[in-house]
Amino acid sequence: MKILFFGSLREQLGTGELELTLPDHVQTVSDLVSTLKQRGEQWQQGLGQGQFLCAINQVMTVDTASLSDNDELALFPPVTGG
Amino acid sequence: MISISVQREDFDVGEEYQRLKADCRTVGGIALFTGLVRDITGNPLTSLQLEHYPGMTEKSLQATAEEALQRWPVADIRIVHRIGELKPGDQIVLVAVSGEHRAAVFSACEFIMDILKTSAPFWKKEVYRDGEGHWVEAKTSDQQRARRWQQD
Numbered sequence: 001m002k003i004l005f006f007g008s009l010r011e012q013l014g015t016g017e018l019e020l021t022l023p024d025h026v027q028t029v030s031d032l033v034s035t036l037k038q039r040g041e042q043w044q045q046g047l048g049q050g051q052f053l054c055a056i057n058q059v060m061t062v063d064t065a066s067l068s069d070n071d072e073l074a075l076f077p078p079v080t081g082g
Numbered sequence: 083m084i085s086i087s088v089q090r091e092d093f094d095v096g097e098e099y100q101r102l103k104a105d106c107r108t109v110g111g112i113a114l115f116t117g118l119v120r121d122i123t124g125n126p127l128t129s130l131q132l133e134h135y136p137g138m139t140e141k142s143l144q145a146t147a148e149e150a151l152q153r154w155p156v157a158d159i160r161i162v163h164r165i166g167e168l169k170p171g172d173q174i175v176l177v178a179v180s181g182e183h184r185a186a187v188f189s190a191c192e193f194i195m196d197i198l199k200t201s202a203p204f205w206k207k208e209v210y211r212d213g214e215g216h217w218v219e220a221k222t223s224d225q226q227r228a229r230r231w232q233q234d
Contacts, residue, residue, distance in 0.1 A: 006135055055203070060142075079200065080199075082163075
């Protein structure tokens with residue numbers, strides 16, 4: 001699946017995009033975030049603060065939403081347009 | 083009719099207004115809001131970088147405009163939002179709504195701005211004269227304004 005990061009989160013993680021195969025034990029966005037945090041200190045810190053939003057296939061959702069391997073997931077800080 | 087643009091280029095408020103005005107003879111009023119880059123921090127601002135989520139941005143603005151059309155009897159909705167590097171005083175966003183009566187166009191215009199501020203995937207980064215950059219944080223007051231429109 002494809003995972004996108006935006007704004008300050010993209011900068012903190014040092015990447016805007018990841019491609020990965022959804023691990024078997026991962027069902028929800030929150031499960032995936034826990035897995036990503038194991039990638040190192042930068043990830044632990046960036047994703048550890050909790051205050052970020054998520055969208056699956058470009059629609060805003062909650063972190064208890066289920067994921068499938070062909071989804072596009074995006075994680076980002078609260079939006080500040082306008 | 084809904085028309086949405088996410089673009090680097092500036093927009094011309096006069097042209098946008100004329101287009102809405104010409105579109106329908108039953109239009110009795112047009113409400114138009116523009117948002118500008120302001121410089122109110124202690125550290126002088128040299129630019130504002132606007133990042134967005136291509137694809138989702140357009141979908142999100144379209145969904146907001148469609149909801150406004152369902153909630154109020156308005157004719158046309160036009161949204162323009164700029165991305166990329168902007169300078170203090172530059173225009174960032176335009177929301178224009180036409181319709182028969184003022185109450186509906188005022189409400190629809192305000193609704194679109196309030197929802198855009200809290201759900202359209204844009205992020206602002208301020209860059210100051212000393213080279214420092216700072217991501218603008220979301221405001222609770224914006225969340226509160228958006229919540230006012232939630233239906234029971």
